[in-house]
Amino acid sequence: MSNAEPSLSEQQQIRREKLDQLKKLNINPYPYGYDVTHYSTDIIQDESLITDPPDDSEKSERVSIAGRVMTRRIMGKASFFTIQDSKGTIQVYLRRDDIGVELYNTVFKKLTDIGDFIGIKGFVFKTRTGEITVHAEAFEFLGKTIRPIPTPKEVENEAGETVTYDAFSDKELRYRQRYVDLIVNPEVREVFVKRTKMVQAMREFMNERDYLEVETPILQPIYGGAAAKPFKTHHNALDIDLYLRIANELYLKRLIVGGFDGVYEFSKDFRNEGLSRFHNPEFTQVELYVAWKDYNWMMDFMEQMIEHVAQTLHASTKVTVGKHEIDFKAPWPRIPMYEAIQNETGHDLTGKSDDEIRAIAKELHIETDKSMGKGKLIDEIFGEYVEPKLIQPTFITDYPIEMSPLAKKHRSKDGLVERFEAICNGKEIANAFTELNDPIDQRARFEEQAKLRADGDEEAMTLDEDFLRAIEYGMPPSAGIGIGIDRLAMIMTDSDSIRDVLFFPQMRPE
RNA sequence: GAAUCGGUAGCUCAGCUGGUAGAGCAGCGGCCUUUUAAGCCGCGGGUCGUGGGUUCGAGCCCCACCCGAUUCACCA
Numbered sequence: 001m002s003n004a005e006p007s008l009s010e011q012q013q014i015r016r017e018k019l020d021q022l023k024k025l026n027i028n029p030y031p032y033g034y035d036v037t038h039y040s041t042d043i044i045q046d047e048s049l050i051t052d053p054p055d056d057s058e059k060s061e062r063v064s065i066a067g068r069v070m071t072r073r074i075m076g077k078a079s080f081f082t083i084q085d086s087k088g089t090i091q092v093y094l095r096r097d098d099i100g101v102e103l104y105n106t107v108f109k110k111l112t113d114i115g116d117f118i119g120i121k122g123f124v125f126k127t128r129t130g131e132i133t134v135h136a137e138a139f140e141f142l143g144k145t146i147r148p149i150p151t152p153k154e155v156e157n158e159a160g161e162t163v164t165y166d167a168f169s170d171k172e173l174r175y176r177q178r179y180v181d182l183i184v185n186p187e188v189r190e191v192f193v194k195r196t197k198m199v200q201a202m203r204e205f206m207n208e209r210d211y212l213e214v215e216t217p218i219l220q221p222i223y224g225g226a227a228a229k230p231f232k233t234h235h236n237a238l239d240i241d242l243y244l245r246i247a248n249e250l251y252l253k254r255l256i257v258g259g260f261d262g263v264y265e266f267s268k269d270f271r272n273e274g275l276s277r278f279h280n281p282e283f284t285q286v287e288l289y290v291a292w293k294d295y296n297w298m299m300d301f302m303e304q305m306i307e308h309v310a311q312t313l314h315a316s317t318k319v320t321v322g323k324h325e326i327d328f329k330a331p332w333p334r335i336p337m338y339e340a341i342q343n344e345t346g347h348d349l350t351g352k353s354d355d356e357i358r359a360i361a362k363e364l365h366i367e368t369d370k371s372m373g374k375g376k377l378i379d380e381i382f383g384e385y386v387e388p389k390l391i392q393p394t395f396i397t398d399y400p401i402e403m404s405p406l407a408k409k410h411r412s413k414d415g416l417v418e419r420f421e422a423i424c425n426g427k428e429i430a431n432a433f434t435e436l437n438d439p440i441d442q443r444a445r446f447e448e449q450a451k452l453r454a455d456g457d458e459e460a461m462t463l464d465e466d467f468l469r470a471i472e473y474g475m476p477p478s479a480g481i482g483i484g485i486d487r488l489a490m491i492m493t494d495s496d497s498i499r500d501v502l503f504f505p506q507m508r509p510e
Numbered sequence: 511g512a513a514u515c516g517g518u519a520g521c522u523c524a525g526c527u528g529g530u531a532g533a534g535c536a537g538c539g540g541c542c543u544u545u546u547a548a549g550c551c552g553c554g555g556g557u558c559g560u561g562g563g564u565u566c567g568a569g570c571c572c573c574a575c576c577c578g579a580u581u582c583a584c585c586a
Contacts, residue, residue: 010555011520012536071546078543095543114536128544146551151536153547165547166522166535172578173521184521228585273585274511283586349577367583428586459585497579498586508577 015146015409018111018497022144027107029144034119038063040083040090043124052460054125054135063134064121065090066142068183069114079108080133083120088186092120092132099139107141114151115183141379150184175505179449181502195489195501200485201312205305211288216251218268219246224467225249225406227459228271244270249406249480252289253435254470256478264288276428277497281506284485293479294434295418299395302331302422302430302481306393306488313492321425321494324391332422334395337382341493342387349378351415373452375403390423392471405445405461407433422483429488432481439472492497 008016022029022426043049043063051060053054067085076098082089114120119140127133150168167185168174174181174188181188203213220242223230225247233242248267255263266286273279290298310317310328317329334344342348347360354374361368366384368377378400388395398410399419407417418434436442446468452460489501499505 009520014537073545073548074542075545076542076544080545080548082546091546093544097543125544126544130547131544131546133544148536150521152521153535155547163547168521170517170521170578172517173580227585269586271585274583276583276585277580279585285586392528431586481584487586510577 009148009494011148012146015113015144015148018113019144019146022107022111022141025106026101027141029141029482030308031140031142034066034140034142035064036066036119038065039087040065040067040085043090043134044088049124050132050283051123051125051345054123056123056135056137059324060086060123062121062123062137064119064138065092065134066119067374068145069112069118071151072114074109076304077104083118084183091127091131092122092136093125093127093133094120094136094139096367098135098137103139108139112141113145113147113148115145115147116141117145149180152184161477171499172507175499176507176510178503191489191493191495191501192503193484194493197313198309198489198492199485201309201380202305203266205308206262206264206288209262211264211290212260214255214260214263214265216245216248216255216265216267218270220245222462222464223247224461224464226269226271227461229273229458231270231272246271247285247481247482248287250464250467252287252474253478253480254335255465256289256291256435257470257475261291262289275506278487280486280498280502283498285482286485287480287482289478289480291476293399294477295420295432295479296430298434298479298481299332299334299397299420301479302432302483303328303332303393303395306422309488309492319492319494322496324425326392326425326491328393332393332395333418334397336398337378337396337400338398340386340396341378341381344389345381347381349381370456373402373455373457375400376457379403387423387428388426391425393422393424393429395422396419403446404433405449406436408438409441425491428484429491430481430483432479435475435478435480436479437471437475439468441453442471443468486503 043065049061051393065083065085067083070082070084070089072081073079079094080091081094082091094104094108119142120134120136121138122134122136125133125135150166152167153165154162155165156162156231166212168180174185207213219233219242221242223243223246226249228246230243230246233244235242245267246269248265254262264286266284268274268280268282268284272281277279307317307328307330310319318325318327338349344365349360351355355373357377358368361381362383364385366380397420398413398416399407399414400408401417404417404419407419410416410418420432421428422430436445446461446463449461450463486498490496490498493501495501
């Protein structure tokens with residue numbers, strides 16, 4: 001049939017030849033299905049399946065499994081190999097005399113490679129060395145792979161530690177070819193399963209409280225709800241520019257105006273900024289808005305929800321992250337921002353003017369420039385001196401009004417808003433406020449942002465006339481929060497790069 | 511965007527002061543019916559990230575570029 005192309009490696013050519021040979025034997029290399037009764041781990045965990053001594057009589061139970069061949073140990077007329085399915089791996093014992101000469105010698109020994117899919121039916125026994133193994137009575141070819149997969153080997157040394165040889169460890173290849181990473185590095189699957197369970201736990205926690213999961217536009221004519229640079233695109237039929245959302249805040253608040261008491265959305269957001277260990281151009285937040293509540297209530301809510309997440313994932317409130325053990329047991333400390341800064345730097349910023357704060361920033365060796373307003377300067381000081389030191393989950397409260405154009409003025413502290421950020425492992429994981437629902441004030445704040453923009457702050461917010469119209473119709477007092485799902489997933493899975501909690505992190509094209 | 515480190519066989523890596531590329535696993539041929547990094551005998555496999563340059567000669571030295579990792583800067 002198809003001659004091997006010159007650009008193919010020797011191993012790729014050989015595998016294509018094997019494909020042709022299978023067809024010549026009237027074996028479909030890509031059949032349509034297989035009747036699976038058991039997964040690998042189910043068999044290993046179910047003692048009652050083991051026949052001892054090995055029992056091939058009709059009364060012993062049969063299992064049928066399917067998966068990839070991952071290792072092979074061929075000893076003439078009998079072989080051991082492992083099959084990997086979606087739950088794990090199990091060893092199979094295969095004998096020529098059980099399945100026939102052609103299937104064994106030709107189909108299995110000659111034409112089956114590591115990575116190929118096969119189905120096995122047989123009974124379960126324990127080998128001399130005590131490994132639970134399926135003794136194959138039927139062998140079926142289920143899919144040819146024509147590209148060799150990496151072949152890491154795991155072995156336990158005398159100390160009982162698992163040592164991996166030839167691990168598929170090149171990070172670039174692992175990110176670019178996540179499918180291969182998932183095949184050969186089983187711990188990767190665990191990370192992503194945990195991430196999904198984390199999201200499920202949060203969703204259940206909110207659903208139990210009757211908050212409504214909603215969907216809002218990703219393509220927005222005016223981007224808002226955060227300070228960030230957007231991705232821009234164009235709609236041809238309407239002939240208008242649109243932006244990929246940087247946040248969904250303003251839409252969820254419109255729904256609060258519309259009469260929902262609690263709405264949330266797991267939102268893919270997009271920010272046209274640098275990539276790093278903590279930043280991917282698209283990332284996930286869950287935003288939640290609840291009517292009749294304020295930011296104090298939201299702190300209670302958040303610490304309870306995250307404690308619940310930790311319990312669900314780790315059966316404990318304590319999670320090991322790098323060198324630290326982080327305890328999510330509620331309540332978490334609540335420290336006003338100025339107090340936190342004073343604790344770390346000795347400077348009390350309360351009531352200070354722009355120029356005074358600029359001078360303090362310089363004293364603290366913070367690089368400043370003209371476009372930085374008071375809010376930005378304080379944020380810089382905080383980010384440099386306080387944030388990295390907050391390992392245990394902590395609420396930092398009461399932010400300067402200049403850096404929070406969507407938050408409500410503090411009920412008692414002048415110049416501040418009712419806002420908090422949750423910090424954990426030295427990074428922000430959530431941002432929340434008592435929502436600003438005074439339309440006159442909101443308009444003034446947008447106008448303040450417009451000035452900052454004119455002064456060169458590219459991330460200052462744009463005035464959204466429709467959003468203002470919405471809250472002019474009246475928005476109940478509300479609390480809102482955004483929780484960074486990727487950041488939280490990093491903590492919950494002890495991953496030190498955001499790329500390790502994203503299946504397909506953004507990469508430059510090959 | 512800056513600095514540092516890296517890119518050699520399918521995978522993991524070695525490659526000296528520049529002399530024309532190696533190992534283990536994987537692959538191919540053979541032996542082997544309870545092995546487990548199975549073993550034993552034999553064999554093949556490479557535009558050394560890309561493009562220039564220096565040199566009799568470049569994986570190695572020089573220049574430019576591409577890709578990645580880490581740290582830093584901005585942002586969640």
